[in-house]
Amino acid sequence: MSSNGTDNSTSKKPPSPSPLRFSKFFQSNMRILVTGGAGFIGSHLVDKLMENEKNEVIVVDNYFTGTKDNLKKWIGHPRFELIRHDVTEPLLIEVDQIYHLACPASPIFYKYNPVKTIKTNVIGTLNMLGLAKRVGARILLTSTSEVYGDPLEHPQTESYWGNVNPIGVRSCYDEGKRVAETLMFDYHRQHGIEIRIARIFNTYGPRMNIDDGRVVSNFIAQALRNEPLTVQLPGTQTRSFCYVSDMVDGLIRLMEGENTGPINIGNPGEFTMLELAESVKELINPEVKISMVENTPDDPRQRKPVITKAKEVLGWEPKVKLRDGLPLMEEDFRLRLGVPKKN
Ligand SMILES: NC(=O)c1ccc[n+]([C@@H]2O[C@H](COP(=O)([O-])OP(=O)(O)OC[C@H]3O[C@@H](n4cnc5c(N)ncnc54)[C@H](O)[C@@H]3O)[C@@H](O)[C@H]2O)c1
Ligand SMILES: O=c1ccn([C@@H]2O[C@H](COP(=O)(O)OP(=O)(O)O[C@H]3OC[C@@H](O)[C@H](O)[C@H]3O)[C@@H](O)[C@H]2O)c(=O)[nH]1
Numbered sequence: 001m002s003s004n005g006t007d008n009s010t011s012k013k014p015p016s017p018s019p020l021r022f023s024k025f026f027q028s029n030m031r032i033l034v035t036g037g038a039g040f041i042g043s044h045l046v047d048k049l050m051e052n053e054k055n056e057v058i059v060v061d062n063y064f065t066g067t068k069d070n071l072k073k074w075i076g077h078p079r080f081e082l083i084r085h086d087v088t089e090p091l092l093i094e095v096d097q098i099y100h101l102a103c104p105a106s107p108i109f110y111k112y113n114p115v116k117t118i119k120t121n122v123i124g125t126l127n128m129l130g131l132a133k134r135v136g137a138r139i140l141l142t143s144t145s146e147v148y149g150d151p152l153e154h155p156q157t158e159s160y161w162g163n164v165n166p167i168g169v170r171s172c173y174d175e176g177k178r179v180a181e182t183l184m185f186d187y188h189r190q191h192g193i194e195i196r197i198a199r200i201f202n203t204y205g206p207r208m209n210i211d212d213g214r215v216v217s218n219f220i221a222q223a224l225r226n227e228p229l230t231v232q233l234p235g236t237q238t239r240s241f242c243y244v245s246d247m248v249d250g251l252i253r254l255m256e257g258e259n260t261g262p263i264n265i266g267n268p269g270e271f272t273m274l275e276l277a278e279s280v281k282e283l284i285n286p287e288v289k290i291s292m293v294e295n296t297p298d299d300p301r302q303r304k305p306v307i308t309k310a311k312e313v314l315g316w317e318p319k320v321k322l323r324d325g326l327p328l329m330e331e332d333f334r335l336r337l338g339v340p341k342k343n
Contacts, residue, residue: 029079031056031094033137035087035128036101038066040208041142041200044244045099045251050074058095060085065104070207087124088116091131097255098139100128103177105144107170107296108213114172121176122183129187132194140196140255141184143262145303146174147199155270155304158199158262168298181262188260196254201266201305204325205244206332216241219277220329223284224339228291232299235274235292240304242267243320243328253314266305267318276322283326 032049036042037059043066049055058081059071074080085091087102103120104110110117125141132139148156149164164174187193204216211221219229242265250265271279277290310316320328334341 029054029056031058031096033058033060033093033095033098033131034101035060035098035124036066036103036142037061037099038063038068038070038082039101039105040066040070040205040212041105041203041244041247041251042066042099042101043070043207044205045101045248046071046074046080048248048252050077050080053079055079057081058083058093060087060091061102062086065106065109065209065212087127088119090127092134093131094135095131095137096135098128098132098137099142099251099255100125100139101142103142103173106209106213107173110173111169114169117172118176121173121180125180125183129183129193133187133191138194138196138255139184140198140251141180142251143177143181143197143199144174145199145201145264145266145305146170146300147178147181148300148303149174150298150300151302154302155268155306156264157306158264158309165298169296170298185260195260196257197261197263198251198254199262199264199266199305200247201242201264201303202239203242203244203247203266205329207244208329210333210336215239215273215276216326216329217333219280220284220326220333221337223280223288224330224333224337226285226288228289229277229280230293231273231277231290232293232295234295235277236272236301237295237299238270238272238302238304239276240266240268240270241276241322241325242318243322243325246318246320250310250314250316250318253316257314259313263310263313264305264307265310265316266307267320267322268304268307269322270302270304271322279323280326283323284330 038061148162184195188195208217
């Protein structure tokens, strides 16, 4: 019996893969579907997967928060395909692996149309599990540290069940992801689907939407525009920030490994939002002001992953410290905002 209560010995074997898997044209290739691949993490994942010449990558995205721009270097590549598709509708294609990322991730965007967010998490995940079942693909869900809600245990291990408000304004996302995890395990136990669940902690890096609303992108854009950094009250709330290349490495290791998860993937370095603002100020624009603003309901007060499981099971740990990652993101934001660096 594994720590998450799954008795892997009694799981049914996965159904036979599609016969196309063995056709002469695709024999040596792994066909990988990335839902939400036009988004921030998804597009970095696609870059990494495309480095392997054995991989064919298919992205489906409805462009709600993602953009074709993030994938422009691959459009037209013979091993790459981009499909405009909403995961709340069924999808019939032949693939070997599914990285299921499609879902708005910034609180501003997931609260914009909460009913759609929960449909994306529930119906979207059901559709992707149905696809995985039909073609015998392995499926990885990008769940979130938000399943721990406003955590009463700190730092968070995977065995913590969380403290989530089921009727709050964040619940379309955090409860949505919790149901998505449930669906993954039910398909695994009932149908023998090969599943992987990553619980991703706050991730940052180049290509985040400039007006995404998440804290790191907000602060960097504000610092470059010389606008006050908007620290939401009380400013003592904490987050742990993982650079996107570390995240992608963790996700691929999880997909390729033997463990179903859930596994926390995140950087345990923990910062208050005031500390983050001070770092951005120091590294990017020492002149910028910090302004304290109202917060939103149910904002988690603290968040920090225990990554012992990721270290032991995946041999993974993050390499990029926040102080090294922020300047890498600054470069990308300067280019996009057209703000050159002063000498
Ligand atoms: N970035 C983080 O800090 C973080 C933390 C925890 C979990 N995650 C998870 O990782 C995944 C990717 O997050 P991200 O930061 O890259 O966000 P993102 O918003 O940049 O990317 C999400 C992508 O999904 C697409 N999408 C949304 N709804 C869709 C739908 N119904 N059908 C098809 N495509 C749809 C969007 O257009 C976008 O391209 C999400 O599942 C998110 O919940 C991210
Ligand atoms: O301008 C801002 C924006 C945000 N914040 C604060 O920064 C903290 C982090 O907020 P973000 O909006 O970046 O992200 P959150 O941690 O709330 O949610 C994120 O968690 C993990 C993922 O699943 C998602 O990417 C997202 O939901 C919060 O405490 C928020 O109050 C600011 O102080 N100023």
